Amino acid sequence: MASLGSTRRSFAPWTDPNAKAYIRFDNVTKRFGDSVVVDNLSLTIYEREFFALLGASGCGKTTLLRMLGGFETPTSGRILLDGQDLAGVPPYRRPVNMMFQSYALFPHMTVEKNIAFGLKQEGMPKAEIAERVRQMLKLVKLEAYADRKPHQLSGGQRQRVALARSLAKRPKVLLLDEPLGALDKKLREETQFELMDLQQDLGLTFIVVTHDQEEAMTMADRIAIMDQGRVMQVATPAEIYEAPVSRFVADFVGSINLLEGTLLEAGRSGARIRDVSGAEFGVTDAGEGQVGQTVWLAVRPEKVRVTRQRPADVRNALEGEVWDIAYLGDMTVYNVKLDDGRLIKASSINSVRAVEDALTWHDRAWVSFAEDAGVVLVR
Template sequence: MESLGSTRRSFAPWLDPNAEPYIRFENVTKSFGDFAAVDDLSLTIYEREFFALLGASGCGKTTLLRMLAGFEKPTSGRILLDGQDLLGVPAYRRPVNMMFQSYALFPHMTVEANIAFGLKQDRMPKAEIADRVAQMLKLVRLEQFAKRKPHQLSGGQRQRVALARSLAKRPKVLLLDEPLGALDKKLREATQFELMDLQQELGLTFVVVTHDQEEAMTMADRIAIMDRGKVMQVATPAQIYEAPASRFVADFVGAINMFEGEVLEAAAGRARIRDRSGVEFSLDNGGDASAGTTAWLAVRPEKVQVTRERPDGAVNAMEGEVWDIAYLGDMTVYNIRLNDGRLVKASVLNSLRRIEDALTWHDRAWISFAPDAGIVLIR
């Protein structure tokens, strides 16, 4: 049997020109008075995809999810699910289910009663309800907690009950609104992988809303970065991180160093940029830059080297002073203050237990990065 990891690694229907999207948002706008929470947005999601809507509070991601669920109506535009226009289809008739951040469990009901609630509302026969509840309890590994009530469970267990209740009706699409927000860091990290495995095992389409970058990067096949009701970029986690489409996306996902300058040369995908302090950078990833225009060089901190002396043959190098140091165990983060006052962040992996002659505060240091370490952005 093929492993879940192998299945997920080869999953990329968006690269197939013949693949039909399972969910379509076509020019969707949702206005509340004069405010457009979602602004002329178009987006496609594929069957069995784990899709993340990522953005700051107020960017429109939850409103988008609620329109798909049927709790809000678009002001204009269409939403299609498996080819069906959802206009006029009430929430209870849509083949989707939504798991809320608060979990919304009934406090007076047991775990099994909470899971069975939606099935009873659908008038499913009692024997089938019992079988389905047993399946869900086994799926989320809560068999021994069936008779307990929500207040007798941990946060992680309550999260699993809410998940089991959402899955009990066997929806085609599961919508998750900040599903792990109430969990502590370690439990949240463990649950991310459990959700990924569960999604692959069930073969469902998951759409998750989150403002947690790490959560989206870990779980999703693709991510839509949202800002002020619009989609700024849709891509895989690796593409979002390594090849952001704009300064907004580069700055929003992870830490980034940004250098503004004039493009001196741009040809064959390469570029040479001179920043405001006169330092020239040579880049292999020139993007769409053209000579004589303004562009921004974006470099992730882990691609920046920090040394006491200028490295031999370094192409992109600047001198400065160690301004701040943060020791994080697996890595050390340096803030280097350049001679013109700008701060550059560098993350250095602590691969050795002891570091001889380590840099400390106010030491002079050089930062440098390879020509293929950065990307040139024009917007």
């Protein structure tokens, strides 16, 4: 049997033109009074996909999730699940379950009874409930905590109880609203991988709402970046990071250096950009840029080198002063202030314990990057 990692690497139905969308938002708009929260949004999600809605607070991602769950009604547009229009279908009739950010556990009930609650509401026979609860407790590794109440559990354990309760009814789609927000950093990182493995084991479709970029990049097969009720880009984590389609996406995900300039020439052999200071850069691909157009060259900090002397083998180089240094253990981040006042961020992996003649504050330095290091953006 293939490993879960192999399964994830080979899973890409969005690249198949014949693949059928499992969930479809068709021109969906949601208004609250005069406020447009979701703005004529269209989106497709595939069966067994781990999909993330990523954006700042108020961008409409939770509202989108709640409309799919049936807790909100679209002002206009359609939402389809496995070909069925969900208009008028109440939440309890949808093959969807939602795990809320607050977990919403019943404080007076034991772990076992919390997990069993939804099954009892559906009238499932007692023997079947007991077996299903046993399966869920084993799945989330909480067999020894069945008789405890929520206040006797850690944050991570409560999160697992809420997850088990959400999965007990065996929904086709699980909706997770900021599911790891209450956990500390180390537990959050561990739980991310547990959720990924669980999703693969169960063969369900997971849709997670988060404002945590690292969380989305770690767990999701694809990410939709949202802003003001609209989808700005939908792509895999690697594509979002390495090939953003706009300055907004580039700036929202990770750190970025944006160098504004004019596209001087573009062709098969590469392109040239003159930035606002008059410096010229070579790039391998002009993207959608047209000659004479204002463009922005987006370069990630880890693709920028910082050296005392100008590298002889690199065309793209700018001189400045080391303005700030952040030592993060595994890497060091430098902010270099150029002579025209702009700041360029560079990050360097600390692969050895000590560095001879290390750069420090106020040293003169050069920042440089390869011609294939950046992406040319026009919007």
